[in-house]
Amino acid sequence: MKEKDENIKQYTVVVFTEDKVGLLNRITIVFTRRHLNIDSLTTSESEIKGIFRYTIVTKTTPEMMKKAADQIEKLTEVLRAFYYEAQDVVSQELALYKISTANILTPMEGLIRDFNLRILDIEKEFIIVEKTGSRKEVLKLFEQLKPYGILQFACTGQVAVTKPMKELENYLQELNKAAEMSNKIRSWKLKN
């Protein structure tokens, strides 16, 4: 089953999980087994307390994406795994740049204004700025800052929220209703 390059798309996988040790490992095993590269991965608590959200960016074919998402959802402590194409997510990254002050001349100020940078720290030898934006913007700024001498660069992966309106909370409510219903049936059966 050789993948054709033209079928490969970028996907954002959003996984909701219980708050349990080792889940990151379980999830990445699904990617590793299928030889899928993870472009970025972020995790944090979701809008619901006790439920964690993983945002994983990967590139693959639609078929492979579906199969991998099914495998992730199969994991016992995963509530749901959704995946989206680029147009269905709004995403941002955060980058920090530590720049040497040795070569800084006047144009720096323009750059700060054009790129909407925040200055986090200014010392004698260096200045640290923060940029929030798309991967493209982050990389563009990197190129612009290169002549000054970038001492350090660190960037988060993509954090994303999705546009389609199927929210996890609705889903959880449906789930609890279904579970209550089946419990009722079970206890009714036991009684009779």
Added chain:
Amino acid sequence: MENKFNITGAEAITLALIEEGVDTVFGYPGGNNLPVYDSFYTHEKEIRHVLVRHEQGAVHAAEGYASANRKVGVCMVTSGPGATNLLTGIADAQLDSIPIVCITGQVVKPQLGYDAFQETDVVGFSMPVTKWNYQITTASEIASVMAKAFYIARSGRPGPVLLDITKDAQTQIIEKFEYKKCTKIRSYHPKLKPSETAINEAATLLNNAQRPLMIVGHGVLLSGCQDEVKELSEKLDMPVASTLLGLSSIENENPRFAGMVGLHGNYAANMMTNRCDVLLSIGMRFSDRVIGKPEKYANQAAIIHIEIDPSEVGKIISPAVGVVSDAKSALQKILPLIRKSSHISWLNQMREFQQKENETVVNENLSKLRMGKVVRVVSEKKKGSTAVVADVGQNQMASARYFNFQEGDSIITSGGLGTMGFALPAAIGAAYTKKFKNVVCIMGDGGFQMTIEELGAIMQYKLPVKLVLLNNNYLGMIRQLQDLYYNSHYYFGEMQNPDFVKIVDAYGIKAERVETLEALSPAVERMMDYDGAYFLEVRVEKQENIYPVIPAGKAVDEMLLTPND
């Protein structure tokens, strides 16, 4: 159960096992599970512990027990090498959907991560091969985690669960022990209801089929829907084929039974797969050994796939209709929608294929001292329900092809992982269930020597298992592959073997050797009549190849009946 007060973690583990209905534990003691053994000591009447001779034996025995009993099998070993020795069996249970709970001891919590004596990260390395695993580090977790473990192992698509329990958790005191069985987990939906649409579409396809074929997999036995399968097959006049692990779902003598599918399956089952117009596959996963070349698999047919695990639907073969459901509930919903039909010429076609296979392959095999002949004689001489525990390789294919499965019989074998050495310990597990009048273990000389140490358990516990060794002094399946694909370079396929009868005799087990066709039948009869364990070594033909075969990279209907085909 009443609540218990001030008990140790080890006692809690034992009580939890009893609460889950566990009566037998296969295990091996070690430094980090001794507290549990001490607790077993006081519960000897409720829990029987079976001492295997190697931890791999414990997990395969638990698998054999689970498969024969349709209950969760349990094994208990220590940390470090005890835990690593389980891995093959856990992977085996994962691929074949066998419900087992494996308990490993672990070093005390403060020593975790310090490379302590016999410490190993079993939770880490068993992650890809377990349905779920967890490390218990405090005694207070034991009740809830064990309840969850059993629920996950047995529900939905069953599978192996591993619990790693630190020694300090085993010795801590629990002030109040309260055990509640687990019935739901928010993030886990084991039994999805089939969609009405899918059921209706499946029924419509089946009602309009001219040449319908059903393939039954392990899922049929796991959900216990043999009756529904039979009813559907009768109502629709539909032939039924089976995967290796689906064998015994339907009697071989049933006039609609088409045989086993796959690499060394039956000619009819494979030919009909690529000739049917509707293919109803139930509780199976279209493994590569079943489908041959995927691009040429049943392209002419509308495939209906009934499967409990959503991630299996469309994984390898994209069905026209996918029914995500437990097999039994799906069939119960489909059955009332089915109109009675008849497919006489289609079934006649099946009989023609079967006759062709009989004439070219089967009859010849049954006229010589070959593996198939031995299995057939065992099958004929059996008295009452029989579990056939087959190892891996040519002996396994012969067992699957030549045993005449009847209602209530079963096959227990390593399908997905193909674990040589599975059969002997699995037969021990099956023997403990008392579900079958006979447990017959069929092995080759290669696999037998991989777990031969378990003869010790058979001796110690006087288990009445019948051991049949098909000895050709060769790794037969390897020799066959070298014959077909490597210019007959029989390199490291031939084995210099010990005197097996002497070895088994040393264990105090009755042993006999058969070297001629004439001697076979009476010897098998003696074995079957013998009250207790019996070992029968049959010196089968040295250079036998299993036919028919689907050559590598070919479609299922390109199956070869003979080497000259």
